[in-house]
Amino acid sequence: MGDHVSGKGLKRADLARRTGCNLETIRYYEKIGMMPDPPRTASGYRVYDETHVGRLRFILRGRELGFSIEELRGLLQLVDRGTQTCAEVKALTEQHLADVRAKIAELRRIEKVLAATAAQCSGEEVPECPVLEALAS
Amino acid sequence: MGDHVSGKGLKRADLARRTGCNLETIRYYEKIGMMPDPPRTASGYRVYDETHVGRLRFILRGRELGFSIEELRGLLQLVDRGTQTCAEVKALTEQHLADVRAKIAELRRIEKVLAATAAQCSGEEVPECPVLEALAS
DNA sequence: GATAAGGTCTGTAGTGACTACAGACTCAAG
DNA sequence: CTTGAGTCTGTAGTCACTACAGACCTTATC
Structure with a gap:
C-alpha cells in the first residue's frame, strides 16, 4: 500500500521518503498541531495524501530558512484561514531576516576573536597558550 | 557575609554578581561537574573563593566564544591535570573556529534567500506573496 | 495456514544549556 | 521577635527534535 501503488494513500514512511523528513518528526509535528491528524486505516495506520506532502514541505522549507516552529505556525494559520497578506x-x-543578521554578526565577532587568538599560538608542545590566557585572564 | 566583607568567602549571589553569571547557572555547573563542589557553612550554604571566580569566568568566557560545555570540560581537564599543550x-x-565558520556560511545562505524573496514582495494588502510561494512550491 | 521479517502503533525519555519555581530553611536588621 | 531577604533542595519547563521499548499489524514465502 506504499507510495508506488496507485493513489491509495501514503503511509508514514512514504511521506517521510517523499519529503526527506525524519519518520518520527512527522508524528511530532502532528502532536504539536503543525500537521493535521491524518485519517487512519481500520487498524490505526495513518493515511496521508498530497495535501500532507505539501504542508510538510512547507514546514520543512521554512525550517531550512531558520523560521521557528512558532513563526511557521503563525504563517500556516494565516494561510489556513486565507487571511494572509x-x-x-x-x-x-x-x-x-533581522534575527538572522544579528546571529551572523555575533558569530563573526566570535570568529574574529578565535582567529586572532589562535594566530598567536605557537602550536608547540609547551603549556603556555594564548587561548587559555584569553579565557583565564 | 557577602563580597564586601573582608576575605570570609563569597555566597552564591556574590559569585553571580562578581561574574555576571545567573544564580541558578552556578548550581547547574556544579551539578554537571564543571565547577567543583564548594565547601559549605554549618547550615549548608555554599562558600566560594577567588579560585571559583576564576574558574567560572573561564567557563563564561568560553561560552561567549561559542565553545560547548563539553569542549570546555575537555579544556578544563587538561588544565586541571597540567597536561595541556x-x-x-x-x-x-x-x-x-571551523564550526563557527560553517554556521556563518549557513546563516549567510539563509540571509540571501530571505532577502531576495522579501525583495520580491509587493508589501501590499494582497494575498499573493512570493515568500509563501517559495515555501509552498 | 504457519511463520518470519519488517512496518507501524503508543508513550516516554533523552539531547544542550540553561532557567524558573515551590516549599523549607537560615540569617541579619530593627 | 518578627520580618524580609537570601539560600537550600528537587523538579519541571524551554526548543525542536530523535530514539527507543514493547505491542500490534501486514506482507511474503513456504
Missing part, C-alpha cells in the same frame, strides 16, 4: 508576511520575513 | 589547545580552537 503580502504586507504581513513580508513584515514577518523581515523580522526573521 | 599549546598545540592541543590550538587544534581544539581551530576545530571550533
